[in-house]
Amino acid sequence: MELFWYIVLMTMLAVYVILDGYDFGAGIVHLFFSKTEQDKKAITNAIGPFWDANEVWLIASGGVLFFAFPTLYASSFSGFYLPLMMILWLLIFRAIGLELRGQVHNKMWEAVWDKAFGISSLLLALFFGVALGNVVRGVNLGGVVDGVSTHEAHYFFLPLWNPSFSPHSEELGVIDWFTLLLGIISVVALTIHGANWIIYKTNSDLNEKLKTVVFNLNIALVALVIISVTIWHIIEPNPFHNFIKTPMLWIFPLIMLTGLFGTFKVKSFKKHGIGFLFSSLFLLGGLTSTVASIFPKVLPSTNNINPDLTLYNVAAHEYGLNIGIYWFAIAVVLVAAYMFIQYKVFSGKMDDVGYGEH
Amino acid sequence: MEDMLFYDRMQFAFTITFHYLFPQLTMGLSLLIVYFKWKFLRTHIDKYNDAAKFWMKIFALNFAMGVVTGIPMEFQFGTNWAKFSELTGGIIGQTLAMEGMFSFFLESSFLGLFLFGEKLLGHKLHFLTGFLVFLGSWASGYLIIATHSWMQYPVGYEVLENGKFVLNNFGALFSNPWLLPSYLHNQAASMVTSSFVVAAIGAFYILNNKHHEFGKLFVKTGVIFGLISSLLVAFPTGDLAAKNVVKHQPVTFAAMEGIFHTEDGGSEIVLIGQPNIREKKLDNKIAVPNILSFLTYQDWNAEIKGLDQFDPDVYPTNIPGLYYAYHIMVGLGTIFIGLMLLATLQLFRKKLYTTKWILWAIVFMLPFPYIANTTGWYTAELGRQPWLVYNLLRTSEGASPTVSSGNTLFTLLGFIGLYLLLGLLFLMLAGKIINKGPELEKHA
Ligand code: HDD
Numbered sequence: 001m002e003l004f005w006y007i008v009l010m011t012m013l014a015v016y017v018i019l020d021g022y023d024f025g026a027g028i029v030h031l032f033f034s035k036t037e038q039d040k041k042a043i044t045n046a047i048g049p050f051w052d053a054n055e056v057w058l059i060a061s062g063g064v065l066f067f068a069f070p071t072l073y074a075s076s077f078s079g080f081y082l083p084l085m086m087i088l089w090l091l092i093f094r095a096i097g098l099e100l101r102g103q104v105h106n107k108m109w110e111a112v113w114d115k116a117f118g119i120s121s122l123l124l125a126l127f128f129g130v131a132l133g134n135v136v137r138g139v140n141l142g143g144v145v146d147g148v149s150t151h152e153a154h155y156f157f158l159p160l161w162n163p164s165f166s167p168h169s170e171e172l173g174v175i176d177w178f179t180l181l182l183g184i185i186s187v188v189a190l191t192i193h194g195a196n197w198i199i200y201k202t203n204s205d206l207n208e209k210l211k212t213v214v215f216n217l218n219i220a221l222v223a224l225v226i227i228s229v230t231i232w233h234i235i236e237p238n239p240f241h242n243f244i245k246t247p248m249l250w251i252f253p254l255i256m257l258t259g260l261f262g263t264f265k266v267k268s269f270k271k272h273g274i275g276f277l278f279s280s281l282f283l284l285g286g287l288t289s290t291v292a293s294i295f296p297k298v299l300p301s302t303n304n305i306n307p308d309l310t311l312y313n314v315a316a317h318e319y320g321l322n323i324g325i326y327w328f329a330i331a332v333v334l335v336a337a338y339m340f341i342q343y344k345v346f347s348g349k350m351d352d353v354g355y356g357e358h
Numbered sequence: 359m360e361d362m363l364f365y366d367r368m369q370f371a372f373t374i375t376f377h378y379l380f381p382q383l384t385m386g387l388s389l390l391i392v393y394f395k396w397k398f399l400r401t402h403i404d405k406y407n408d409a410a411k412f413w414m415k416i417f418a419l420n421f422a423m424g425v426v427t428g429i430p431m432e433f434q435f436g437t438n439w440a441k442f443s444e445l446t447g448g449i450i451g452q453t454l455a456m457e458g459m460f461s462f463f464l465e466s467s468f469l470g471l472f473l474f475g476e477k478l479l480g481h482k483l484h485f486l487t488g489f490l491v492f493l494g495s496w497a498s499g500y501l502i503i504a505t506h507s508w509m510q511y512p513v514g515y516e517v518l519e520n521g522k523f524v525l526n527n528f529g530a531l532f533s534n535p536w537l538l539p540s541y542l543h544n545q546a547a548s549m550v551t552s553s554f555v556v557a558a559i560g561a562f563y564i565l566n567n568k569h570h571e572f573g574k575l576f577v578k579t580g581v582i583f584g585l586i587s588s589l590l591v592a593f594p595t596g597d598l599a600a601k602n603v604v605k606h607q608p609v610t611f612a613a614m615e616g617i618f619h620t621e622d623g624g625s626e627i628v629l630i631g632q633p634n635i636r637e638k639k640l641d642n643k644i645a646v647p648n649i650l651s652f653l654t655y656q657d658w659n660a661e662i663k664g665l666d667q668f669d670p671d672v673y674p675t676n677i678p679g680l681y682y683a684y685h686i687m688v689g690l691g692t693i694f695i696g697l698m699l700l701a702t703l704q705l706f707r708k709k710l711y712t713t714k715w716i717l718w719a720i721v722f723m724l725p726f727p728y729i730a731n732t733t734g735w736y737t738a739e740l741g742r743q744p745w746l747v748y749n750l751l752r753t754s755e756g757a758s759p760t761v762s763s764g765n766t767l768f769t770l771l772g773f774i775g776l777y778l779l780l781g782l783l784f785l786m787l788a789g790k791i792i793n794k795g796p797e798l799e800k801h802a
């Protein structure tokens with residue numbers, strides 16, 4: 001039962017990353033590559049009717065985490081207190097940037113909210129990558145100092161950074177050079193992803209330029225992925241042991257590589273959606289590979305006094321998990337139907353939606 | 359430890375109070391918009407469609423505020439109340455996860471269609487998307503109140519040796535006797551907010567000699583819905599909510615009503631008076647004998663327990679706050695009924711649109727449903743103290759063990775600053791939409 005909910009949760013998170021990921025990416029593109037008012041319009045039209053529903057995947061994943069793995073929810077949300085609060089504030093800024101920009105026609109007003117939207121998208125992409133880095137690296141569960149736990153074994157608290165900036169330090173921080181690297185990968189990957197979405201959903205003049213951007217960034221992404229896999233060995237001496245034990249899992253890295261190399265053909269795609277498909281595959285494969293490599297851990301412990309959190313020692317009680325399946329099954333069907341309708345009605349190019357005009 | 363808890367509580371109270379300013383309008387207004395759209399489908403008079411469109415603009419702005427302030431709520435159970443989440447997550451996580459899966463998806467998917475899809479969908483389907491948004495927001499209210507009801511009156515659970523609460527009866531979460539009265543009362547109250555807002559904007563237009571047609575439509579709709587919902591709030595729903603409190607949280611009820619001493623031969627109802635905790639009495643009291651006993655038990659002489667019958671260890675922690683919150687809510691409720699009765703009377707005598715002082719009163723009333731709703735929630739929440747889960751888990755046992763007070767104060771200040779900005783922006787933009795008014799759109 002735990003395993004079932006674990007798969008559900010990871011799937012929902014992956015869906016979240018793919019969907020809200022293109023929103024963030026569009027925001028980054030908006031920040032760096034859109035010059036004219038028309039470009040900006042095209043970008044906001046392309047994500048306007050979707051971002052709110054996309055963000056619900058985060059809320060719903062949070063809900064499922066809370067209900068199926070309450071101990072993990074409690075431990076990680078209080079332990080990552082500060083970064084989560086900043087993520088919240090950034091989400092707020094991003095949403096109001098997007099929603100309020102079109103309400104007043106004034107150059108300064110528009111400039112302020114454009115920047116709010118763009119910068120918060122960029123930082124969110126960075127933070128989500130950093131978050132993934134923290135989960136891979138692990139935390140000092142129980143707050144062990146000199147061999148003694150200062151909290152219950154499954155609680156911890158992380159400051160934003162530690163003075164040495166190293167993932168091997170005694171006192172870990174949220175940001176160190178390893179987590180930052182994953183943050184940068186996330187920014188690059190989501191920028192590609194967002195650009196692909198814009199190419200898919202609009203006829204803007206920006207599209208040709210974006211294809212070049214996607215191509216160049218993808219070169220950087222390949223380099224970053226190679227570096228990170230190499231470095232991984234420093235953090236975790238044996239990162240592939242799960243894959244060696246269960247060779248079926250190689251499918252995940254394979255998905256990732258398909259996405260990564262497929263993206264290089266961005267300029268020759270006949271159908272505009274294909275690029276988006278490839279960057280989605282990259283995100284999906286990357287996430288699942290990472291998760292598969294630490295399985296069944298969900299939050300590793302960096303000390304050898306308190307045990308890792310695994311999906312088995314953080315789960316809720318049997319009865320609740322069992323009964324949850326019933327309503328969840330109904331809900332999933334409904335959600336799929338909503339999404340189908342939503343993307344059907346807003347299928348095709350979105351240049352004329354007139355998002356945010358009043 | 360003490361001030362850590364204090365900041366956690368302040369932050370939760372501040373953020374939830376701010377959040378709920380928006381959903382109370384969302385829920386009620388979605389119904390009124392559906393009503394306007396339905397009128398249009400039946401009559402094909404453009405006025406109704408334009409009215410629906412106008413309120414959709416306010417709705418969209420309000421909804422965005424509700425969403426951005428709602429996400430922090432979902433996070434804060436884990437960030438600030440980790441121990442509570444760990445112990446009860448298997449139960450309240452259930453209803454919260456359902457809220458995300460059943461209502462937020464519904465609302466957010468169809469809101470996009472509702473706001474941008476009129477041309478693509480045609481009027482009938484457009485009406486349907488509006489209806490689904492309404493359904494989503496009311497389902498959201500239902501599930502959140504189901505969660506809250508469990509904290510007030512826990513059911514269907516058992517406690518394990520390690521202190522964890524686990525669910526053993528899913529159905530009980532929804533047949534909780536606390537749930538239905540609370541939900542209906544809350545929804546009626548949110549209808550009060552939205553009706554009063556619609557009426558107030560209408561009255562504002564009439565008094566300003568602007569958008570006269572719409573002014574009349576809004577005042578009329580607002581007053582009729584306002585009267586119905588004000589009545590429903592008091593009876594039967596408020597009455598039922600109060601009966602739940604008497605039955606399941608008698609000490610809370612004593613504090614709400616300001617009853618320090620149990621009286622033989624029936625309790626009086628206090629209209630005005632200031633609780634004096636040290637001397638255990640109300641100062642400057644004005645009260646009517648025996649009414650409270652009758653309202654509660656339909657018996658003039660029934661005994662109602664006073665605070666003297668309980669152990670001070672389970673007294674609500676903030677008795678004066680609770681007492682005032684309750685009296686402000688009930689007092690405002692009475693005033694709402696009075697005003698709406700008068701307005702309806704004038705409406706039937708076809709004099710409402712020219713009776714200036716009533717129009718002024720309606721405009722002036724605009725903030726008060728928000729105050730009544732907020733104080734109502736303070737009644738519920740302060741009344742539950744010192745418990746997080748009534749009689750089972752104390753608030754002091756629920757906070758995050760590792761988050762220090764400095765960090766919580768930091769984020770509390772951050773929220774205050776950010777929400778101040780949001781509030782100002784909201785008022786400014788809503789003001790702009792209202793001032794521009796529902797211009798008659800060109801109909802192709
Ligand atoms: C327009 C707003 C409004 C108005 C006029 C009233 N209420 Fe109310 N009341 C609420 C808005 C509200 C609320 C904010 O919606 C609450 C908070 C919790 C809930 O479910 O509804 C609430 C809670 C609440 C509670 C506490 C329930 C609990 O502890 O969970 C009681 C006993 C009453 N109400 C009773 C009344 C009575 C007897 C009223 C007589 C006129 C009244 N309310 C008017």
Ligand code: HEM
Pocket residue numbers: 367368370371374375378439502503505506732735736739740743745746753
């Ligand atoms: C929207 C209306 C609501 C308002 C205005 C409100 C208000 C408050 C206030 C003022 C407190 C602080 C009480 C104190 O510390 O003395 C509080 C605490 C709390 N409320 Fe609510 N609340 C609302 C709805 C809810 C709902 C729906 C839930 C549950 C799902 C909830 C869960 C909690 C929790 C967990 C605390 C923290 C512990 C505590 O201090 O009691 N609240 N709320």
Ligand code: HEM
Pocket residue numbers: 052055056059374377378380381384385420421422423424425426427428429430431432454462465466495496498499502503
């Ligand atoms: C009486 C209490 C509450 C009611 C009736 C209520 C109702 C609603 C409604 C109708 C919405 C829809 C959009 C809007 O706000 O305009 C909403 C949004 C939201 N609420 Fe609340 N809420 C309450 C308290 C809470 C609490 C305690 C939480 C924390 C778990 C919460 C979490 C959220 C979230 C995450 C959203 C955003 C949903 C989205 O993206 O569509 N709410 N709430």
